[in-house]
Amino acid sequence: PTQSDDNEKEGKEETYDTASHIITHISRDWTANGASIRNNTHDWIVKQLWIYHKEYFENSSNHRLNSVQAEQSPLSPVLIPGAGMARLAFDIAFAQDENDSDTKAQSYPFTVEANDNSIVMATAAHRLLNHCSNNASEYQCDGTNNGDSFKIYPLVSDPFVNEEDTSRRWEKAIFPEASVSAQLCLLHKQQSSREPILSYVIGDFVSTYASLSKHGMYGSIATCFFIDTATNIYEY
Numbered sequence: 501p502t503q504s505d506d507n508e509k510e511g512k513e514e515t516y517d518t519a520s521h522i523i524t525h526i527s528r529d530w531t532a533n534g535a536s537i538r539n540n541t542h543d544w545i546v547k548q549l550w551i552y553h554k555e556y557f558e559n560s561s562n563h564r565l566n567s568v569q570a571e572q573s574p575l576s577p578v579l580i581p582g583a584g585m586a587r588l589a590f591d592i593a594f595a596q597d598e599n600d601s602d603t604k605a606q607s608y609p610f611t612v613e614a615n616d617n618s619i620v621m622a623t624a625a626h627r628l629l630n631h632c633s634n635n636a637s638e639y640q641c642d643g644t645n646n647g648d649s650f651k652i653y654p655l656v657s658d659p660f661v662n663e664e665d666t667s668r669r670w671e672k673a674i675f676p677e678a679s680v681s682a683q684l685c686l687l688h689k690q691q692s693s694r695e696p697i698l699s700y701v702i703g704d705f706v707s708t709y710a711s712l713s714k715h716g717m718y719g720s721i722a723t724c725f726f727i728d729t730a731t732n733i734y735e736y
Contacts, residue, residue, distance in 0.1 A: 517620040520657050522585075525621070527654035529587035530628065530680065531673035541724045542591050549575055549592060549722065553609060572694070573609040575719040581705040581736075582726025583614030586625040586698070592722065593698040594683050607694040613718070614700045615708065622702045629698075632676050636688040639681035649674050649681075706735050 515521070528534035553573045580589045593612040616622050655669050687695065701708065708714075730736045 517618050522621065522624050523652055523654050523657070525585045526624070526628070526652060526675055527673045529585045530675040530677060531652075532677045533654070533671075533673045535677070538587070538591075542588050545588065545722050545724065546591055546595050549573075549578070549610065549720065550595065550597065552720075572611065573719070576609065576611040577718050578610050578612050579709070579718045579721045580612060580614045581616075581709075581721065581723050582729065583616045583700065583723075584618075584621050584625070584725070586614050586629060586700060588722065588724060589614035589698055589700070590629070590680075593696040594687075608696040609694070611697040612699070614698065615705055616700075616702065617704050619702055622700055625700065628676070632680060632684055636684040639685040639688075641682050641685040641689065649676065 528537055553575055556574050578592055580586075580592070583589050589612045592610050594608060595610055596608065614625075616625075651672050651674055653670060653672050655671060727733070727736065
């Protein structure tokens with residue numbers, strides 16, 4: 501190969517469907533290593549949904565004291581385009597009132613539909629979510645036992661894009677993180693009037709949701725790490 505060929509290969513970015521991108525997304529979305537990023541993105545989105553959810557019932561003439569938790573939110577279904585590994589979709593589907601201390605009677609007011617154009621990313625998300633769900637009985641509700649967890653080394657094959665310190669190259673990450681295990685454990689043990697509803701649709705966002713049959717079907721749209729992917733933002 502010529503020098504120009506080598507330079508071209510070095511400058512070529514990996515596609516969204518590569519194994520290295522899957523590992524990077526798992527590390528960011530499903531391990532404790534990415535908690536600081538999610539705190540500033542996912543947590544803010546979930547908080548805003550709760551604010552609007554509560555305001556609806558507080559302003560409703562037929563408001564009941566227990567309706568905030570007991571009823572499906574008027575913001576549902578919540579559409580999550582560019583869902584990737586589905587962590588934002590999971591966080592919204594499992595969202596609960598942080599001021600409600602009755603963990604035995606928790607319900608989940610947000611119905612969530614995730615969407616992504618990548619079959620590979622969706623397949624990885626499906627495998628992870630189903631693995632977590634199937635092993636919920638092995639988890640501890642205090643998050644001390646991750647049950648049948650996995651270890652990855654996300655920076656080993658990283659092309660110096662996400663690595664902040666060379667000494668962290670062999671740093672491991674465990675997924676799912678303890679907070680996910682605790683949520684699934686509580687769901688497994690409690691008797692809720694409503695369980696989380698989360699679905700995943702594979703397809704291009706514009707072509708899938710531009711049809712008239714989709715108009716008016718969703719109560720809200722929430723997304724992050726996606727808006728900047730538009731060639732023309734007005735298409736979204």
